[in-house]
Amino acid sequence: MNQFNFKTDLDYAKDQDANDELAHFRSKFHLPEDKNGHSCIYLCGNSLGLQTVNTKKYLEEELADWTKFGVHGHTKAKRPWLTYHLQAREGFAYLTGSKESEVVAMNTLTVNLHMLMASFYRPTKEKYKIIIESTAFPSDRFAAESQIRLHGFDPKNALIEWRPKNDVLLYEDYQQIIDQHGDEVALILLPGIQYYSGQVLPMKKLCKIAKDSNIKIGLDLAHAVGNVELELHDWEPDFAAWCTYKYLNGGPGSIAGAFIHEKYHGGDGSNQLLGWWSNDLKTRFEMGTSFVPASDADLWQVSNPPVFSLTPVISSLQIFKEASFKKIREKSKKLTSYMDFLIESKYKNKIVSITPHENRGCQLSLMIRDKLLDGKKIFNSLTEKNVIGDWREPNVIRMAPTPLYNSFQDVFYFVERLSDSIQEK
Numbered sequence: 001m002n003q004f005n006f007k008t009d010l011d012y013a014k015d016q017d018a019n020d021e022l023a024h025f026r027s028k029f030h031l032p033e034d035k036n037g038h039s040c041i042y043l044c045g046n047s048l049g050l051q052t053v054n055t056k057k058y059l060e061e062e063l064a065d066w067t068k069f070g071v072h073g074h075t076k077a078k079r080p081w082l083t084y085h086l087q088a089r090e091g092f093a094y095l096t097g098s099k100e101s102e103v104v105a106m107n108t109l110t111v112n113l114h115m116l117m118a119s120f121y122r123p124t125k126e127k128y129k130i131i132i133e134s135t136a137f138p139s140d141r142f143a144a145e146s147q148i149r150l151h152g153f154d155p156k157n158a159l160i161e162w163r164p165k166n167d168v169l170l171y172e173d174y175q176q177i178i179d180q181h182g183d184e185v186a187l188i189l190l191p192g193i194q195y196y197s198g199q200v201l202p203m204k205k206l207c208k209i210a211k212d213s214n215i216k217i218g219l220d221l222a223h224a225v226g227n228v229e230l231e232l233h234d235w236e237p238d239f240a241a242w243c244t245y246k247y248l249n250g251g252p253g254s255i256a257g258a259f260i261h262e263k264y265h266g267g268d269g270s271n272q273l274l275g276w277w278s279n280d281l282k283t284r285f286e287m288g289t290s291f292v293p294a295s296d297a298d299l300w301q302v303s304n305p306p307v308f309s310l311t312p313v314i315s316s317l318q319i320f321k322e323a324s325f326k327k328i329r330e331k332s333k334k335l336t337s338y339m340d341f342l343i344e345s346k347y348k349n350k351i352v353s354i355t356p357h358e359n360r361g362c363q364l365s366l367m368i369r370d371k372l373l374d375g376k377k378i379f380n381s382l383t384e385k386n387v388i389g390d391w392r393e394p395n396v397i398r399m400a401p402t403p404l405y406n407s408f409q410d411v412f413y414f415v416e417r418l419s420d421s422i423q424e425k
Contacts, residue, residue, distance in 0.1 A: 002341055003337070004334055004337060004338070004341075006337070006338055006341040006342075008342060008345055008346075010409070010412055012408075013338075013407075013408040013409045013411070013412040014408075014409060016334075016338075016408040017407045017408050017409055020331065020407070020408070021327065022323055022327060022328065022331050022403060022404065023407065025319060025322075025323055025404045025405065026404070026405045026406075026407065027053070028052055028053050028054070028319055028404075028405075029050040029051065029052055029053065029249070029404065029405040030050060030051045030052075030053060031050065031405070032386075032388065034386065035384075035386040036384060036385065036386060038385050038386035038387075038417070039386065040386045040388060041386065041387045041388065041410050041413055041414050041417070042388045042405070042406070042410075043387065043388060043389045043399040043400055043401055043402075043406065043410070043414060044388045044389050044390055044399075044400065045246060045247055045249075045362060045400050045402035045405075045406075046195075046198075046223060046227075046246055046247070046362065046363045046390075046398060046400035047246065047390050047398075047400075048245055048246065048252060049245065049246055049247055049248060049249030049250070049316070049402070050249055050405055051249065051251065051312065052249055052312065052315045052316050052319060054315045054318075055251070055311070055312040055315045055316075058311045058312070058314065058315045059308060059311050059312070061078055061079075062077065062079075062307055062308060062311055065077035065078060079314075081304075081307050082281075082304075083281070084304075084305050084307050084310060085104060085105040085106065085298075085301070085305040085310065087105075087310065087314045088103075088105040088257070088310060088313055088314060088317060089103055089104075089105075090317075090321075091313075091314070091317025091318070091320060091321060092104075092105065092257050092259075092317070094317075094320070094321060094325065095225055095226055095230065095248075095317075095320060095325060096221070096225060096230045096232045096240070096242075096257075096259055097229070097230045097231035097232050097233055097234065097235075098232045098233050098259055099233055099262060101262060101265065101295075101296035101297060102232070102233060102259050102260060102261060102262050102265075102296070102297050103257060103258065103259050103297055104257070104258050104260075104297040104298055104300060104301050105244075105255050105256070105257055105305055105310055105313070106255065106256065106257075106258060106300070106301045106302075106303075106305060107255070107256055107258075107303075108243065108253065108255070108256045109139070109220070109222055109241055109242065109243040109256045110139045110140075110142075110143050111256070112241035112256050112257075112258045113139075113140065113143045113189070113218070113220065113241050114143055114146075114147070115258070115272070115273055115300055115302070116218060116239040116241060116258060116260070116300065117143070117144075117147050117187070117189075117218070118272060118273050119239070119260075119264075119271050119272045119273075119300070120187060120216045120218060120238050120239055121147050121151070121186055121187045121216070122186065123148075123151050123153065123158075123186045124186070126183070126184065127183065127184055127185065127186045128148075128151070128153050128158055128184065128186050129157075129158045129159070129160050129181060129184045129185045129186060130144045130147070130148060130158060130159055130160065130185070130186065130187045130188070130189060131160045131161075131162060131177060131178075131181075131185055131187070131188045131189070131190070132144050132159065132160075132161060132162070132189050132190065133161065133162045133163075133164070133169055133190060133191070133194065134161035134162060134163045134164070135164060135194065135196055135197075136189075136191065137191070137195050137220070137222070140189060140191070140220055143189075144159060144189055145159060160177060160181055160185065162174055162177055162190075164194075164197070167196075167197045167199075167354045167365075168197070168199060168356055169194060169199060169201060171202055171205060174206065174209070175209065178209055178210075178213050178215070182213045182215060185213075185215050186215070186216065187215065187216045187217070187218065188206070188210050188215055188216070188217040188218070189217075189218050189220065190206060190217070190218075190219060190220070191219070191220045191221070191222070191223065191224070192219050192220065192221040192222075192223065192224030192225075192228070192230070192240075193221075193223035193224045193227065193228065193361055193363070194223075195222070195223055196365060196392055196396065196398075197354050197355055197356075197365050198223075198354075198355035198360050198361065198363035198364060198365045198398070199355060199356050199359055199360065200224070200228055200356075200359040200360055200361055201359075202359075203219060203224075203230070203235055203237070204231070204234075204235045207219075207235045207236055207237045208235075210237075211236060216238045217237050217238055218237060218238060218239045218240060218241070219232075219237045219239075219240040219241075220240075220241060220242070221240050221241065221242035222242050222243045222246060223246060223247075223361070223363070224242070224361065225242040225244075225246075225247065225248060225257070226246070226247030226248045226320065227246075227247045227332070227361040227362055227363075228329070228361040229325075229329060232259050232261070233261070233262070236261055236263075237259070237261065238260075238261060238264070239258065239259060239260050239261070240258070240259040241256060241257065241258045241259070242256060242257050242258075243256050243257075244256060244257060244313045244316075247362070247402065248313060248316055248317070249312065249313075249316040249404075250309075250310075250312050250313040250316060251309075251312045253309070254309050254310070254312060254313055255305060255306060255309040255310045255313060258297065258300060259297070260297045260299075260300055262296070265295060265296050265297070265299070266295055267293060267299065268293055269291055269293040269299060272299060272300055273302060274291065274302060275301070275302025275303050276302070276303070276304075277298070277301045277302055277303050277304055278291075278293065278294055278298065278299050278300065278301055278302055279291055279292055279293070279294065280292045280293060280294050280295065281294070281298075319404065320404075323404060328403050328404065329403075331403040332361065332362050332401075332402075332403040335362075335401040335403055335406060335408065335411060336360060336361075336362055336363075336364060336401055338401075338408060338411050339364055339399065339401055339411045339414070339415070340353050340357070340364060342411065342412070342415040343364075343366060343415065346415060346419065349369060349370075350368075350369060350370035350373065351366055351367070351368055351369065351370070351373075351418075352366070352367055352369055353365065353366055353367075354366075354367045354396070361400075362400040362401060362402050362403070363398055363399070363400040364398070364399050364400070365392070365396050365397075365398050366396065366397045366398070366399060367395055367396050368395045368396075368397070369395075373422060375391075375394075375395040375396075375397065376391065378397075378418070378421045378422055379391045379397050381420075381421035381424055382397075382414075382417060382418060382421050385417045385420065385421065387414055387417050387418075399414065
């Protein structure tokens with residue numbers, strides 16, 4: 001665990017921050033205000049990332065262009081609205097290991113899952129089942145079940161669950177499910193990172209088995225994008241979708257992203273739901289009745305993107321490129337390991353991380369194992385001390401030290417305030 005030679009004193013944390021080449025990126029984000037005499041320790045990027053300082057500037061530029069140009073802002077704005085979604089392409093491709101032609105900013109996460117399942121979940125009488133993990137985020141489960149029902153099947157028979165053991169999803173169990181049910185499975189829908197435990201799934205291996213078994217696979221990357229390394233083009237999931245309000249700092253309800261592997265590009269549009277924005281840009285404004293399909297991931301885009309929703313995402317994506325994701329990931333591993341080390345040093349088996357050490361991103365899911373401790377009361381006390389994380393029933397506190405704006409001192413003081421909250425029990 002202590003591969004970084006961590007120490008438990010404050011001077012160590014200060015020294016790490018002083019030598020952190022990414023430390024100055026903290027100033028590019030707005031941290032929540034002080035509360036009850038405590039500075040904010042924000043460890044909730046896994047739920048909602050912080051606002052970039054440039055977001056306001058970028059939004060004001062769009063508002064100014066709307067004022068100045070009116071409808072002509074579609075072509076004359078500083079960032080023309082007609083092709084505004086393309087502003088996110090380079091950043092999305094960079095963070096997902098994709099070609100720019102394979103990614104598109106559109107809709108919101110669950111809407112994108114439905115749009116993509118419309119193309120990739122095509123059940124037959126013999127091959128109609130969907131594999132999900134049993135503890136999937138509710139929206140993914142609801143989306144999968146509704147797709148099954150819309151095609152005339154019963155989720156009780158058509159939904160196959162990959163179940164964790166001791167909070168960990170085991171690859172061997174996934175393989176066993178494929179071996180047993182593969183001929184009946186039409187789609188696999190899995191997360192890149194399991195939201196409750198923080199486990200990073202072996203996405204490359206999952207995709208390879210799906211491909212070898214002639215099963216379509218889609219990935220929900222809500223907790224993975226901007227957090228861990230992704231190589232979607234090479235891994236070849238059929239599709240993927242993600243939100244942008246977590247590690248991508250796009251703001252509440254911000255526009256989402258989607259990936260469609262290039263092997264599906266160049267179709268005639270008969271395998272997806274279509275809209276005006278799915279039509280090739282060169283002929284879109286001819287207003288004809290004959291559909292001319294876009295040649296890349298834009299084919300899955302049905303409507304023009306909401307400019308003000310995409311603007312904060314563009315601001316944040318530029319920071320990722322400036323910082324270098326390789327450096328971000330290096331700091332993330334160290335920062336999360338430091339938190340794990342301090343928790344282990346102070347609380348032994350009373351509070352433990354259930355997030356697999358070798359397979360994790362920013363998030364640690366801290367389980368309160370000591371039955372004498374009231375986890376919810378401790379969490380509420382932390383909130384009063386201006387530590388912002390989140391609580392998951394029955395006894396898990398999720399904390400995510402995010403490398404672009406969190407420091408080693410944030411982690412140190414979180415553990416100190418945790419200790420104070422425990423003593424108040």
